[in-house]
Amino acid sequence: MPDPTPRFGAAVDIRFETSIDSFVAFLTERGLDHVELRAGYLDAREDTPEPAALRRVADEHGVTFSVHAPHIDLAPGTINDPLRSGAVEAIRDTVEFAAAIDAVGVVVHGGAARTRYPARVRESVRSRAVETIRACAQHAAAVDIPLCVENQRSKAGVRRFTATPDRLATFLDDVGVGSDTLRITLDIGHAKASGIEYDRFVDRFDDRIHLVHLHDNDGKTDAHDPLPSFRSVADDIGAPYNVLEMKSHDDIERSLEGPAGRTGLDSAR
Numbered sequence: 001m002p003d004p005t006p007r008f009g010a011a012v013d014i015r016f017e018t019s020i021d022s023f024v025a026f027l028t029e030r031g032l033d034h035v036e037l038r039a040g041y042l043d044a045r046e047d048t049p050e051p052a053a054l055r056r057v058a059d060e061h062g063v064t065f066s067v068h069a070p071h072i073d074l075a076p077g078t079i080n081d082p083l084r085s086g087a088v089e090a091i092r093d094t095v096e097f098a099a100a101i102d103a104v105g106v107v108v109h110g111g112a113a114r115t116r117y118p119a120r121v122r123e124s125v126r127s128r129a130v131e132t133i134r135a136c137a138q139h140a141a142a143v144d145i146p147l148c149v150e151n152q153r154s155k156a157g158v159r160r161f162t163a164t165p166d167r168l169a170t171f172l173d174d175v176g177v178g179s180d181t182l183r184i185t186l187d188i189g190h191a192k193a194s195g196i197e198y199d200r201f202v203d204r205f206d207d208r209i210h211l212v213h214l215h216d217n218d219g220k221t222d223a224h225d226p227l228p229s230f231r232s233v234a235d236d237i238g239a240p241y242n243v244l245e246m247k248s249h250d251d252i253e254r255s256l257e258g259p260a261g262r263t264g265l266d267s268a269r
Contacts, residue, residue, distance in 0.1 A: 006234060007064055009034025010244040010252050011213075012041045014072075018249070019047055021057060026249065028061050030256055035063050036107070036211075036243045039070040039094060051100035058102065066148075066211055066241060068107040069094040069136075077111040077129030077161075079121070084128055091136040098145050104241055105146040105210050107185045108133065110162040110171050112152070126161055130174045137177035146183045148210050149175075151201060153190035153222050163194055165204040183210040188233060189245070193222050202237050212237055214255075215245045226251045228258020 009032045012023050024035055042048050049057070058065060069091045076091075078084050091108055098106045111129035113122040133149065140147040151168055152160040162168040168184070175182060184201075186209045191198045202209065214230040217223040224247050227233065234242040246252045 006238070006240055006242060007034040008032050008231070008234070008242045008244075009036065009063065010246060011036035011038055011068065013038065013245075013247060014040035014044055015247060016041065016249070020049060020054070024057055024061050024063055027252075028063065030253075033061075033063050034066070034241055034243065036066045036068055036245075037103075038068040039090075040068075040072050043070070051097065054101040064241070065098075065101055065103040066105045066107065066243065067094055067098040067101075067103050069109075071109045074109075075111060076109065076132035077113065077125035077127075079124060079128065084132060088132050088135050091132070092139045095136060095140045095143060095145055095147065099143040103145065105148045105183065105185075106140065107148050107150055107211060107213075108136065109152055110149050110160070110168075112155075112158045112160040115157055115159055122159065129161055130171065133171075133182075134175045134177060137175060137182045141177065141181040146181060146210050147177075148183045148185040150185040150187050150213070151190050151194075152187075154194035163190075164196060165200050168201075169204060179208050184208050185211040185213060186237060186239065187213040187245075188227070189213065189215040189217050189222060189224060192219055193217050195219070198233070199236065207238070209237060209239045210241065212239045212242045213245045214242060224251075226254035226258065228255055230255055 074087050076087050095106050113125035137147045151162050154163045161171050184205050186201050188198050214227050216225040216227040244252055244255055
């Protein structure tokens with residue numbers, strides 16, 4: 001069950017050279033108590049601790065973990081059957097890893113199809129993406145880990161299946177796994193870059209939102225800029241776990257040192 005008090009933390013990025021131990025120390029020294037581990041970061045390193053060591057880190061520092069499933073090179077709706085089987089296996093492996101470290105959830109992308117493809121191909125890609133997420137959500141239910149589908153940003157030439165509240169709702173309905181397991185990661189920056197106010201997602205999904213990704217941009221690009229008003233934004237949403245998604249430690253610092261009032265992203269609401 002989620003902690004009654006919302007937790008705030010940050011994600012380790014593939015760009016970071018820091019170890020998990022030192023990143024946890026960096027966050028906890030600044031009063032944060034949640035860490036999102038990302039598959040890209042984990043896969044690119046040789047010093048990732050074993051699950052038992054990560055559980056000790058969590059206990060010693062009083063932090064919780066979430067885990068972002070692979071997405072950089074993974075397409076859940078690929079029309080190539082062996083590749084789709086690999087996508088299912090990769091996400092299931094992430095779910096197993098999350099269960100082994102007592103993580104609070106796994107973040108997953110729902111996929112996309114290029115708009116230049118014929119309608120029959122786009123429909124097939126979406127159907128396969130639904131099948132992939134369904135298989136992974138059923139596995140997540142078996143190990144009691146929430147699988148949290150993220151709203152991706154809209155992008156020219158690509159139809160992303162979870163970019164809008166309507167698309168996300170229909171996607172979740174088609175997956176057909178209960179909301180106790182199949183939950184939502186609300187990415188604030190993706191919403192803004194898509195021209196969507198984040199409270200439209202909040203109004204639509206409310207307490208199904210389990211995780212929040214916090215970052216800012218210019219409304220056009222997915223820049224992952226600092227968000228000094230992240231706590232007021234998180235208060236608006238009311239999710240149990242809130243994650244700063246920044247490209248550097250300095251950007252995390254800028255978010256933490258900024259004014260607590262409404263500035264940046266949420267001032268335009």
